[in-house]
Amino acid sequence: MKYSPQKIERKWQKIWERKKIYKTKDVQKKSKFYCLDMFPYPSGAGLHVGHLRGYIATDVISRMKMMQGFNVLHPMGWDAFGLPAENYAIQHKIHPEVAVRRNIKNFKKQLSKIGFTYDWEREINTTDPTYYKWTQWIFLQLFKAGLVYESFEPINWCPSCKTGLANEDLERGRCERCGSRVEKRPLRQWVIKITKYADRLLKDLKYLNWPEHIVKMQKDWIGKSEGVEFEMKVFKGKRELKEKIKIFTTRIDTVFGMTYVVLAPENKILEKIKDKIENWKEIEKYKKEVEAKLVEEREKEKTGIKIKGILAENPFNKEKVPIFVSEYVLADYATGSVMGVPAHDKRDFEFAKKFNLPIRKVIEGGQKEGECYEGEGILVNSGEFSGLNSTQAKEKMAQWLKERKIGGKKVYYKIRDWVFARQRYWGEPFPLVFCENCKKKILEGKYKKGEFNKGELLNPGWICVPEKELPVKLPKVKYYEPTGTGESPLAKIEKWVKTKCPKCGFVARRETNTMPQWAGSCWYYLRYIDPKNKRELISKKKEKYWMPVDLYVGGVEHATRHLIYARFWHKFLYDIGVISTKEPFLRLRSVGVILGPDGRKMSKRYGNVVNPDDVCKKLGADSLRVYEMFMGPFDQEITWQERGVVGARRFLEKIWKLKSKIVNCKLQIDKRKEILKILHQTIKKVTEDIETFKFNTAISQLMVCANRIEKEEKIEKEIFENYLKLLAPFAPHIAEEIWQILGHKKSIFLSPWPKWNKKLVKEEMITLIIQVNGKVRDKIEVEASVSEEKAKELAFSSEKIKKWIEGKEIKKVVFVPGKLINLVV
RNA sequence: GCCCGGGUGGCGGAAUUAGAAGACGCGUGCGACUCAAAAUCGCAUGGGGUUUAACCCCUUGAGGGUGCAAGUCCCUCCCCGGGCACCA
Numbered sequence: 001m002k003y004s005p006q007k008i009e010r011k012w013q014k015i016w017e018r019k020k021i022y023k024t025k026d027v028q029k030k031s032k033f034y035c036l037d038m039f040p041y042p043s044g045a046g047l048h049v050g051h052l053r054g055y056i057a058t059d060v061i062s063r064m065k066m067m068q069g070f071n072v073l074h075p076m077g078w079d080a081f082g083l084p085a086e087n088y089a090i091q092h093k094i095h096p097e098v099a100v101r102r103n104i105k106n107f108k109k110q111l112s113k114i115g116f117t118y119d120w121e122r123e124i125n126t127t128d129p130t131y132y133k134w135t136q137w138i139f140l141q142l143f144k145a146g147l148v149y150e151s152f153e154p155i156n157w158c159p160s161c162k163t164g165l166a167n168e169d170l171e172r173g174r175c176e177r178c179g180s181r182v183e184k185r186p187l188r189q190w191v192i193k194i195t196k197y198a199d200r201l202l203k204d205l206k207y208l209n210w211p212e213h214i215v216k217m218q219k220d221w222i223g224k225s226e227g228v229e230f231e232m233k234v235f236k237g238k239r240e241l242k243e244k245i246k247i248f249t250t251r252i253d254t255v256f257g258m259t260y261v262v263l264a265p266e267n268k269i270l271e272k273i274k275d276k277i278e279n280w281k282e283i284e285k286y287k288k289e290v291e292a293k294l295v296e297e298r299e300k301e302k303t304g305i306k307i308k309g310i311l312a313e314n315p316f317n318k319e320k321v322p323i324f325v326s327e328y329v330l331a332d333y334a335t336g337s338v339m340g341v342p343a344h345d346k347r348d349f350e351f352a353k354k355f356n357l358p359i360r361k362v363i364e365g366g367q368k369e370g371e372c373y374e375g376e377g378i379l380v381n382s383g384e385f386s387g388l389n390s391t392q393a394k395e396k397m398a399q400w401l402k403e404r405k406i407g408g409k410k411v412y413y414k415i416r417d418w419v420f421a422r423q424r425y426w427g428e429p430f431p432l433v434f435c436e437n438c439k440k441k442i443l444e445g446k447y448k449k450g451e452f453n454k455g456e457l458l459n460p461g462w463i464c465v466p467e468k469e470l471p472v473k474l475p476k477v478k479y480y481e482p483t484g485t486g487e488s489p490l491a492k493i494e495k496w497v498k499t500k501c502p503k504c505g506f507v508a509r510r511e512t513n514t515m516p517q518w519a520g521s522c523w524y525y526l527r528y529i530d531p532k533n534k535r536e537l538i539s540k541k542k543e544k545y546w547m548p549v550d551l552y553v554g555g556v557e558h559a560t561r562h563l564i565y566a567r568f569w570h571k572f573l574y575d576i577g578v579i580s581t582k583e584p585f586l587r588l589r590s591v592g593v594i595l596g597p598d599g600r601k602m603s604k605r606y607g608n609v610v611n612p613d614d615v616c617k618k619l620g621a622d623s624l625r626v627y628e629m630f631m632g633p634f635d636q637e638i639t640w641q642e643r644g645v646v647g648a649r650r651f652l653e654k655i656w657k658l659k660s661k662i663v664n665c666k667l668q669i670d671k672r673k674e675i676l677k678i679l680h681q682t683i684k685k686v687t688e689d690i691e692t693f694k695f696n697t698a699i700s701q702l703m704v705c706a707n708r709i710e711k712e713e714k715i716e717k718e719i720f721e722n723y724l725k726l727l728a729p730f731a732p733h734i735a736e737e738i739w740q741i742l743g744h745k746k747s748i749f750l751s752p753w754p755k756w757n758k759k760l761v762k763e764e765m766i767t768l769i770i771q772v773n774g775k776v777r778d779k780i781e782v783e784a785s786v787s788e789e790k791a792k793e794l795a796f797s798s799e800k801i802k803k804w805i806e807g808k809e810i811k812k813v814v815f816v817p818g819k820l821i822n823l824v825v
Numbered sequence: 826g827c828c829c830g831g832g833u834g835g836c837g838g839a840a841u842u843a844g845a846a847g848a849c850g851c852g853u854g855c856g857a858c859u860c861a862a863a864a865u866c867g868c869a870u871g872g873g874g875u876u877u878a879a880c881c882c883c884u885u886g887a888g889g890g891u892g893c894a895a896g897u898c899c900c901u902c903c904c905c906g907g908g909c910a911c912c913a
Contacts, residue, residue, distance in 0.1 A: 172910085213829060213908080220828080220909060227913080249913055262913095299911065328911050338913045346826085347911055414912050556907085630850070632837060637906080641837075647850050653865090697839070700849040707849090769845055774894040776845055814893050819844055824893045 003656035005620025009733040013115055021747050022117040024073045028545050033070040035062045036525055036585075038554030038562070039077045039124075042103035044088040047110045048602050049610045049628065049640060050594035054553045056625050057591065057634060057695060059116050061551065063729035064690050066117070067753035073546060074117050075528040077124035078104050081132075082517025083161060083177055086426035090481055096426045097476075100127055113616045114625065115732050122531045126520030127426075131527060133471035134537050135519050136431040138569060140464055141576055143432070143455035147193045148420070150459045153332075154266075155419050156295065157185035162482035164189055166419040166516065168221075168561045173296030181294045187486050190421040190430065190513065194568050198222050198413040201567055210588040211635070214559045221560040223414025228252040228398050229335065230407025232261065232312040235320060236276045243272050245312050245323070248334035248410060251344065252401075253393040256382040257362035259352065260340040261312045262304065262324045265290045266331035278309035283325055290327045302328045302351050314339075315406055316397075317383060326351065334412045346372055363390065418565070420516060425480035425489045427514030429472045431465035435501035435508040438463055451503075462511070463503050472510070488512045521562055522569040525549055525584060543579050552585040555593070563588075589693055592636040594628075599639050610640055622731035623649040629695035629730055652734055654706055655727065659738050663714045671712065676760055678708050679719055683756040686726045695730075702727055717742065722754045769820035770795045772804040788815040795821050 016022065035058050040051060055076075062074040080100045088103075089096035104125070111118070124131055142148050156165045160180040164187050169176050194201075202222045205215050227250035234241045245261060263270065265287040274280045286305045290298065304326030311320040321340075328347060329338050342352030342359040349372035352359055365377025376390035385393050401407030421430070439461030441447045456463055465472055475496040480489050490512040491497065501508035523537075529546045530538045563585075570584040595601060596608025603609065615624045626648035632638045666672060682705040689698035705723065709715055721742065728735035728748050739748040763784055768791060770778040778800040782791070792813060795801055801823070808825040815821045 216829065217908060223909090223912065225912070247913085251913075302911080328913095330912065333912045335913095341913090345913070347913080350911095412912075414909095559908085627850095630837090636831095638837075641851075643851055644837075650865095651850085696837095697849080700839075703849055767845080771844085771894075774844095774892095779845075812893060814844090816844055816894095820894090822844085822893050 008737045009621050012733045012736050024119045030071040033065040034073045034546050034549045035551045036549045039079050041084045042078050042107045049612050050602050053628050054591035056628050058553050060729040062117050075122045076118040079521050080127040081427050114621050122528050124527050129471045132428045135428050136470050144453045146454035151189045151191045154184040154186045156182045162484040163423045167416045192418040192420045194418045197568050217559040225412050229410035230401045235311050246335040247339050252397045253390040254341045254344040257341040257343045257360045258339040259358045260321050262326045262329050264329040264331035264336040265325050267336040298327050421513035422516050423488045430511040431472045432462050432511040433508040434461050435463050437504050437506040466502050518565045522566045547581045548586045552588045556590045595639045597640050619645050619649045622734050626730050630699040634693045661715045662717050680756040680760040683754045771822040784818050791821045
């Protein structure tokens with residue numbers, strides 16, 4: 001009989017489904033394994049082979065764990081809110097809801113052909129009201145805890161997507177999604193105080209078994225800076241103003257080198273002191289110019305303007321220095337103002353040169369003439385602090401400021417609060433309404449204690465929708481295109497917007513922004529555990545059993561977005577007692593991108609997309625699976641080559657043929673020993689390599705083993721069965737088919753994973769390498785336990801070796817047991 | 826600019842604690858089977874010497890170093906990929 005994957009694959013997929021062998025049970029006894037993929041956006045383009053790489057890997061591991069006796073949870077679902085789904089809908093003039101339904105159907109169909117172990121009874125969809133009810137619920141808890149605030153500050157606005165964006169959604173000043181240049185635009189926004197969790201998000205990284213580079217990316221993104229903050233007095237002539245300029249620096253040791261101060265154009269202090277500024281009109285003009293610039297443009301230059309008429313006083317030496325406004329100071333980091341120390345900061349150096357400002361050296365550290373020196377060293381020209389080294393000076397100066405109550409140690413983070421609202425249709429509605437009456441009450445202080453929660457007091461007028469009224473359903477609309485006005489399309493649906501205040505019953509209006517794509521993916525891994533729970537987000541018992549996720553697999557592109565947001569929400573849920581774990585994802589592995597056959601990113605635009613359906617049809621799902629795991633290191637980017645799938649298919653053909661050699665009796669003893677040895681070596685290598693994500697070498701070992709077995713006339717049934725089990729996670733259909741042909745009634749995946757015998761794995765005989773001066777000159781078959789004496793004897797008696805050492809003095813002999821002997825002459 | 830990865834045959838890639846460089850696969854060549862082709866099977870396959878053979882030399886981006894021994898460790902440089910980029 002010929003190997004015909006088209007027939008057997010469909011057959012087994014149906015049987016597995018019917019017999020529900022992958023149904024996850026919430027039994028609490030067995031050891032559990034929660035194996036999770038980052039769930040896909042069901043885009044209209046469908047899946048390509050690149051998407052599958054991670055899914056196949058988790059499937060391989062899930063199958064092995066299953067056979068090892070673990071209770072495995074390996075679910076799948078859909079991250080279906082957000083821009084990709086919405087843009088697709090707009091482009092094709094279909095309602096997003098319809099498009100999503102259609103796309104999910106297509107994705108599911110595609111996935112069903114690969115032979116995954118998903119338990120579809122736990123399927124989730126972020127756009128399902130029974131799901132987003134809980135997304136809204138979590139938001140409400142954040143709101144009530146005072147972690148959400150309404151802001152009107154200028155934020156990043158994508159003119160093409162017509163929505164505000166979070167810092168995380170930018171790439172070099174461009175929209176991460178569409179590549180448009182982002183503008184700063186004042187907009188009413190909901191912002192979540194993720195910065196409150198910055199320190200914990202940083203510290204707890206040490207508990208995680210994550211790839212180092214991803215940990216580092218998160219550290220850099222959170223960007224903790226420890227320094228000193230202090231106040232500078234501001235003078236107009238001899239008169240001191242009541243406003244003070246706050247400076248944050250990580251290099252207080254260079255403070256005596258300050259020759260000027262720079263403020264961000266958006267710094268609020270400017271407005272406060274504008275009547276003291278002689279050239280206010282000029283400053284105002286400059287401010288407008290800078291604000292009109294795109295984020296990207298601001299990064300290139302160091303334009304600036306001097307504020308005339310006022311000076312700032314350095315508290316350390318009472319020196320009065322000029323004040324500038326420049327675009328190189330960021331308004332939304334630290335105090336929005338910096339001290340200019342051109343001798344010891346490259347940016348200040350550049351600026352000082354441009355504006356002809358004095359450059360004063362205060363750190364001695366072997367710098368070059370005419371350049372700035374950013375390293376640490378010994379303080380000079382620094383009054384009482386001269387002679388200290390940078391580290392000592394930092395301590396003493398912070399103390400000095402603290403004693404005078406004008407400053408002290410301070411920590412800032414690079415991570416910004418999370419801009420959480422989008423002016424788009426396809427997202428979760430906010431469970432908030434705005435009530436003028438309640439606003440008045442709060443502002444006038446005429447309310448009872450406990451009448452309003454922390455969030456409501458923080459955002460006067462905004463009232464929480466009661467939890468029992470959740471979900472606030474996204475209304476069906478005719479027109480869902482973004483408006484571009486800063487309002488979401490929902491604002492136009494008067495019937496939906498107009499409502500009653502749940503608190504006082506007055507006329508109120510619903511919040512019309514929607515949540516960003518990331519919201520739904522922040523907690524989806526919890527929903528898989530308890531997908532049908534209507535009473536609570538998750539049952540405590542189930543959470544305790546299944547959490548944390550034991551293995552999480554997905555692309556690196558989520559390192560500073562989804563993976564930070566999800567950790568943040570998880571920690572919050574922990575804080576309010578909903579869950580018992582501090583971190584959601586214990587072990588993380590990132591999957592490398594598969595490039596098209598032309599070496600470019602797989603994309604419709606390049607016409608290089610490989611559809612798994614075609615590969616399955618032509619060569620079979622098992623071949624596809626084996627190839628994807630064999631093609632190279634899992635986390636590495638790699639080019640798709642159809643030839644490679646053909647190679648995988650040939651390997652499976654070989655296995656298929658091997659079954660005709662199976663016999664029920666035992667082999668001759670020496671042969672049996674040899675075959676058993678390679679089998680047990682293979683059990684060891686495959687088991688360990690799957691565990692450590694070295695799928696390519698696991699398969700290579702399976703090939704080596706098959707090549708050896710193939711040489712025999714006969715194969716012992718038991719040996720072959722063990723081999724099949726090792727192959728099964730990679731090529732489940734063919735393994736199951738042969739398993740059945742061999743007479744088994746139950747699925748191979750219900751049989752136990754083989755264990756290796758330490759004694760059998762060990763080589764008894766080895767090839768002893770004989771080197772002369774480090775070069776291989778002879779090889780001899782010996783027992784692995786060969787002694788140094790014996791090895792020497794063998795080396796000296798070798799004819800080949802004699803040739804090399806003849807007439808020479810042996811200076812040294814190096815013996816590595818079980819490996820080699822090196823004669824140095 | 827700063828911080829991470831990485832550079833191994835024609836190609837994808839193996840190589841434990843430094844211990845036979847090139848496992849496994851692809852491709853290619855030759856042969857078998859065949860009327861023929863495909864598929865399949867067998868053999869060969871880093872480069873260069875060489876009288877068949879035996880054997881020798883060179884070879885892991887470049888150069889230097891440490892070691893009996895270096896793809897692996899150290900220094901200098903080149904190239905490729907990624908992250909961050911006025912974060913004070």
